[in-house]
Amino acid sequence: MTARAPAPPPAPAWPGDVVADIVADVVAITRRGSIVYGRNRFHAPWGIGFPAGAMASVHVVTAGACWLIPDGGEPIHLTRADVVLVPSGLAHALVDRPGRPVRPVEELIGGPLGQATPTDLVIDGDGPLTGLLCGAFLLDSSPRHPITAVLPPIVHIAAGHARGTGLPAALDLLSAEVERSGPGAAAVVASLLDLLFVYILRAWIAEQHKECPGWVAALYDPAVGGALALIHRDPANPWTVPSLARAVRVPRATFSRRFTTLTGQAPMAYVTSWRMTVASRLLREEQAPLREVARRVGYDSEFAFARAFKRTVGHSPGQYRTSAKANQVRPETGHQPAPSPIHASGASTGQQ
Numbered sequence: 001m002t003a004r005a006p007a008p009p010p011a012p013a014w015p016g017d018v019v020a021d022i023v024a025d026v027v028a029i030t031r032r033g034s035i036v037y038g039r040n041r042f043h044a045p046w047g048i049g050f051p052a053g054a055m056a057s058v059h060v061v062t063a064g065a066c067w068l069i070p071d072g073g074e075p076i077h078l079t080r081a082d083v084v085l086v087p088s089g090l091a092h093a094l095v096d097r098p099g100r101p102v103r104p105v106e107e108l109i110g111g112p113l114g115q116a117t118p119t120d121l122v123i124d125g126d127g128p129l130t131g132l133l134c135g136a137f138l139l140d141s142s143p144r145h146p147i148t149a150v151l152p153p154i155v156h157i158a159a160g161h162a163r164g165t166g167l168p169a170a171l172d173l174l175s176a177e178v179e180r181s182g183p184g185a186a187a188v189v190a191s192l193l194d195l196l197f198v199y200i201l202r203a204w205i206a207e208q209h210k211e212c213p214g215w216v217a218a219l220y221d222p223a224v225g226g227a228l229a230l231i232h233r234d235p236a237n238p239w240t241v242p243s244l245a246r247a248v249r250v251p252r253a254t255f256s257r258r259f260t261t262l263t264g265q266a267p268m269a270y271v272t273s274w275r276m277t278v279a280s281r282l283l284r285e286e287q288a289p290l291r292e293v294a295r296r297v298g299y300d301s302e303f304a305f306a307r308a309f310k311r312t313v314g315h316s317p318g319q320y321r322t323s324a325k326a327n328q329v330r331p332e333t334g335h336q337p338a339p340s341p342i343h344a345s346g347a348s349t350g351q352q
Contacts, residue, residue, distance in 0.1 A: 042131075
C-alpha cells in the first residue's frame with residue numbers, strides 16, 4: 001500500500017464533537033433502512049407483542065402511559081414523551097398494564113414489520129387512551145460496531161432526562177412529518193428516524209459516560225476520543241500509532257496503552273476495522289468499482305483491500321456486495337396516500 005503524506009497534526013478534538021460525530025457514524029453503518037409502522041391510539045385493555053429480529057425498535061409515548069415488557073426482563077413504566085430503544089432486536093411487548101394478554105403486531109398491521117408502511121392503528125376499549133409512535137431501524141448483517149455492545153437491552157430515555165439533548169426537537173419534527181402524505185414524505189421520515197436514533201444514543205451516552213467504562217469512556221477521553229474522531233473523519237489517511245499519538249499530543253506508549261484499555265482494540269486494529277466498516281457501507285450503497293472503494297479507505301492495491309476485507313468481514317467484497325444488494329431495503333419516496341385507520345378490538349382474551 002502506497003502511503004501518502006499524513007495531514008498536519010490538528011488540535012485535539014472537543015469531546016462533545018467526538019460523541020456527536022462517532023454516534024452518527026455508527027448509526028449510518030449499523031442500519032440498512034428505517035420504517036415507521038405504527039401511529040397508534042389504544043384504549044385499554046390492550047397488549048401488543050413485538051418479535052425478536054434484525055431490527056432495533058423505537059417507541060415514543062405521545063399520550064397517556066403504558067408498560068414495556070422485555071422478554072425475560074422486568075416491566076418498565078412509560079409515560080408521555082418517554083422514548084424507548086430496543087437496540088438488539090429483543091422480543092418485547094407493550095401493554096396498558098402488566099399481565100395483559102398480547103396480540104402479535106404483524107397480525108394487527110397485516111404483515112411483517114420489515115415491509116410495513118405507516119399505519120394508523122386504533123384499538124377500541126373503555127379504558128384510558130395511550131398514544132404511541134412506533135418504528136424500527138433495520139439492522140445490517142455485517143459485524144456490529146463495538147460501541148453497540150455496551151448498550152443495554154433496553155435504552156429508556158425518560159422525558160425529564162431528554163431536556164437539553166436535542167431529542168425533544170427531533171421527536172416534534174418526526175411527529176409532525178408522519179402526519180403528512182405528500183411527495184417525499186417517506187424519505188423525510190426515514191431521515192428523521194435516523195436522526196432520532198442518533199439523539200437517543202447521544203442522550204444515553206451523556207447520561208452514562210461517568211459510570212460506564214470501555215467504549216463510552218473512550219469517547220470522552222481527550223486522547224482516545226480525539227484519535228477516534230480523526231480515524232472516522234479520514235479513514236484513508238495512512239495512520240500509524242506515532243502519527244495518531246502526535247495528533248492528540250500524547251506520548252506514543254501512553255496513547256497506545258490508553259486506547260487499548262478503553263476500546264479493547266489496539267489502535268491499528270481499530271483503524272483496519274473501521275476502514276472495513278466504511279467499505280461495507282460503500283459496497284452496500286454505491287456502485288463504485290472495487291478499486292475506488294479500496295482507495296477511499298486507504299488502499300492503493302485492490303488485492304490488499306480484498307484480502308483485508310475478507311479477513312475482517314468473512315466474505316470477499318464482491319460476495320458481500322451481491323448479498324447486500326439482494327437484501328437491500330429501499331424507502332418509498334413517491335407520493336403515499338394517507339392510510340385508512342385500522343381498528344381492532346382490545347386484548348384478545350378480555351380484561352384480567
